[in-house]
Amino acid sequence: MISSVFDYIRNSQVWNSIFRHGIPRDRRTRVMAVMSNVFLHLHPVAVRKSGIRLSFTWCMGGLTFFLFLAEAITGVLLMFYYRPVPERAFMDIIALRSHVTLGLLREIHRWGAHAMIIAIWLHMMRVFLTGSYKPPREFNWGVGVILLVITMLLSFTGYLLPWDQLAIWAITVGSNMGKATPGFGMQGPLTDFVKIGGIPFVTPRSDAAFILLAGTSVGENALLRFYVLHCIALPLAAAVLIAIHFWRIRKDGGISGPM
Amino acid sequence: MTSLLLNTLAMAGKAPMESPAWDGFKNLVNALSVPEVSLPLIFFLVFIPMFVFYKWWTKPAVAALLGIVFCIFYFGSMLIDYDYLLIVTKADNVPITIMLVGVGVTLWVAFRRAAINDTALAQGKPLPVEGKDDKVLVWPDLVYTEMLCLILGSIILVVWSILLRAPLESPANPLGPPNPSKAPWYFLGLQEMLVYFDPWMAGVILPGMIVSGLIGMPYFDTNPKGNGYYTIKERPFAIFTWLLGFIILWVVLIIFGTFLRGPNWNFFGPYQYWDSHLSVPLTNINLSDYVWVFGLKQPLPDNPFVREMPGIIFVIFWVCVLPVILAKTIMRKMYNQMGMLRFAYMALHLVIMGMMPLKMVLRWVFTLKYFIYLPEFNLNL
Ligand code: HEM
Numbered sequence: 256m257i258s259s260v261f262d263y264i265r266n267s268q269v270w271n272s273i274f275r276h277g278i279p280r281d282r283r284t285r286v287m288a289v290m291s292n293v294f295l296h297l298h299p300v301a302v303r304k305s306g307i308r309l310s311f312t313w314c315m316g317g318l319t320f321f322l323f324l325a326e327a328i329t330g331v332l333l334m335f336y337y338r339p340v341p342e343r344a345f346m347d348i349i350a351l352r353s354h355v356t357l358g359l360l361r362e363i364h365r366w367g368a369h370a371m372i373i374a375i376w377l378h379m380m381r382v383f384l385t386g387s388y389k390p391p392r393e394f395n396w397g398v399g400v401i402l403l404v405i406t407m408l409l410s411f412t413g414y415l416l417p418w419d420q421l422a423i424w425a426i427t428v429g430s431n432m433g434k435a436t437p438g439f440g441m442q443g444p445l446t447d448f449v450k451i452g453g454i455p456f457v458t459p460r461s462d463a464a465f466i467l468l469a470g471t472s473v474g475e476n477a478l479l480r481f482y483v484l485h486c487i488a489l490p491l492a493a494a495v496l497i498a499i500h501f502w503r504i505r506k507d508g509g510i511s512g513p514m
Numbered sequence: 515m516t517s518l519l520l521n522t523l524a525m526a527g528k529a530p531m532e533s534p535a536w537d538g539f540k541n542l543v544n545a546l547s548v549p550e551v552s553l554p555l556i557f558f559l560v561f562i563p564m565f566v567f568y569k570w571w572t573k574p575a576v577a578a579l580l581g582i583v584f585c586i587f588y589f590g591s592m593l594i595d596y597d598y599l600l601i602v603t604k605a606d607n608v609p610i611t612i613m614l615v616g617v618g619v620t621l622w623v624a625f626r627r628a629a630i631n632d633t634a635l636a637q638g639k640p641l642p643v644e645g646k647d648d649k650v651l652v653w654p655d656l657v658y659t660e661m662l663c664l665i666l667g668s669i670i671l672v673v674w675s676i677l678l679r680a681p682l683e684s685p686a687n688p689l690g691p692p693n694p695s696k697a698p699w700y701f702l703g704l705q706e707m708l709v710y711f712d713p714w715m716a717g718v719i720l721p722g723m724i725v726s727g728l729i730g731m732p733y734f735d736t737n738p739k740g741n742g743y744y745t746i747k748e749r750p751f752a753i754f755t756w757l758l759g760f761i762i763l764w765v766v767l768i769i770f771g772t773f774l775r776g777p778n779w780n781f782f783g784p785y786q787y788w789d790s791h792l793s794v795p796l797t798n799i800n801l802s803d804y805v806w807v808f809g810l811k812q813p814l815p816d817n818p819f820v821r822e823m824p825g826i827i828f829v830i831f832w833v834c835v836l837p838v839i840l841a842k843t844i845m846r847k848m849y850n851q852m853g854m855l856r857f858a859y860m861a862l863h864l865v866i867m868g869m870m871p872l873k874m875v876l877r878w879v880f881t882l883k884y885f886i887y888l889p890e891f892n893l894n895l
Contacts, residue, residue: 362675432717
């Protein structure tokens with residue numbers, strides 16, 4: 256009875272218009288399953304057996320990607336409840352805690368972010384320890400390093416958004432470093448020499464920290480700036496680079512193995 | 515749920531704390547934890563043996579025993595000390611425990627597989643796992659593994675989120691910084707470096723060099739071996755240096771920054787109360803004082819460049835001359851293989867990285883503050 260219903264569905268025009276191959280039972284249909292699916296065809300059709308073993312990759316690249324997706328989904332949902340202005344931000348988080356059904360959004364988003372940092376470090380360590388950055392994968396390693404920086408910046412910008420004590424002071428500690436940039440920060444070495452016609456080029460309102468915070472301290476402009484970076488600019492950049500990263504894995508010959 | 519767990523543990527932690535039975539142990543661990551003792555201990559008793567005895571300690575039975583000992587020490591300590599319990603179970607510090615366990619397990623897997631491969635290579639046999647060139651179809655072999663990882667990852671993330679609420683402190687108060695003010699945990703290695711370097715080094719140059727060093731790595735590491743399989747014997751220098759940076763100068767310093775740095779960034783042992791009134795006198799001395807005042811027995815020269823000449827000479831030596839010496843002596847083979855440009859790029863990153871342990875050791879032994887002290891230009895190193 257049930258199987259005849261399944262058969263009916265699988266033979267329907269609708270099903271066949273979506274999946275252009277039979278059930279992946281034999282070699283031909285399995286190859287088709289990967290090739291005719293836009294997501295699955297990120298993979299090659301066949302891979303080295305040793306390369307996909309859990310003890311080789313630790314699935315850390317995959318987990319990083321999974322966590323990125325989880326962050327994107329929960330992040331969009333969080334945006335429905337959050338306004339990036341000092342008067343509202345903290346109260347919106349409180350409201351999120353008490354009023355939203357199944358209010359795990361913030362938890363998943365926060366712990367997912369921490370987990371993503373750990374996963375990406377371990378992914379990098381495995382790529383290093385298997386020597387997978389060596390030719391022909393030099394460029395993809397570089398793409399990975401940029402992804403690492405973006406991931407840490409995503410976490411850093413997100414840290415400010417709850418607008419509690421932890422948030423603004425952690426960001427203050429971090430962005431104070433900008434003030435010390437040589438030549439570009441007010442307290443940085445050699446900044447005094449950066450003058451044009453005797454007029455200082457770098458002032459408290461134009462130094463590296465100011466550009467980051469849009470202010471001399473962590474205030475409402477910094478909150479807005481971090482919000483836009485966190486929700487739009489950095490995720491977009493990460494998505495593009497992840498696409499390049501995945502494409503290059505295939506083009507570089509799949510997961511590495513001895514030559 | 516979490517608070518219940520915490521309360522139970524806290525009560526368990528409070529009771530034995532009164533008993534002096536553990537005091538000797540706690541005092542010993544606290545005393546051993548100060549950076550000038552614990553970092554050399556970790557380096558010489560854990561990091562170096564990790565390489566020397568890697569064929570032995572990675573055996574499953576030995577590794578399991580080491581893991582159990584670590585867990586007893588790490589988690590058992592929660593039962594005997596309330597201060598330790600508080601800091602380790604702080605919601606935002608939970609990821610650090612996960613990172614620690616993650617790094618430990620993955621290092622074991624990597625070293626284990628390297629040990630197996632290196633044994634096979636030494637006997638001239640093909641690599642047991644990576645050496646086989648058999649292919650499998652992505653569907654079903656890979657997609658099923660991926661789905662399993664996805665399901666497992668989702669479950670862990672949701673359970674973690676149910677058990678542990680995301681922390682929220684009191685609303686932001688721009689006038690009232692908490693003490694200590696800490697950056698997010700993944701940057702605490704750099705914040706810990708602030709003890710030894712000024713912000714322009716710890717916050718700008720060092721992270722910049724980490725990124726440029728990582729990106730440059732595939733281009734200056736010209737060793738063709740060890741591409742695509744775990745090995746240590748075929749690329750010992752690369753692995754030792756990289757792990758020194760990642761494990762000791764990054765992960766261990768993060769542990770220091772989160773667990774052992776309290777109010778005013780003072781050091782506290784793991785079983786020590788974070789006393790915000792503790793004042794630690796700063797008695798650090800600049801290299802210029804050492805040379806002019808203590809060495810030559812004369813007052814500091816007025817001209818800042820003359821005054822700081824010893825430090826300037828030293829830094830020029832360390833950054834510009836040392837790489838040349840290395841290229842002519844112990845790294846000669848490497849230099850010949852890499853060529854000048856690659857070697858210069860690698861060596862620059864190497865000596866800057868080396869400056870971190872150097873400055874730490876000089877601080878501990880000679881209370882050295884700065885090599886170069888030029889407050890006139892905000893240029894202190
Ligand atoms: C958002 C961040 C990242 C994502 C989603 C990601 C994802 C992946 C995935 C899924 C793979 C396939 C093999 C595996 O799982 O290990 C991979 C391979 C690779 N990744 Fe990443 N990665 C990221 C960051 C990085 C970083 C930080 C590095 C290095 C600094 C890096 C370097 C590489 C290289 C060189 C490969 C090819 C390795 C091989 O062929 O064995 N990736 N990445």
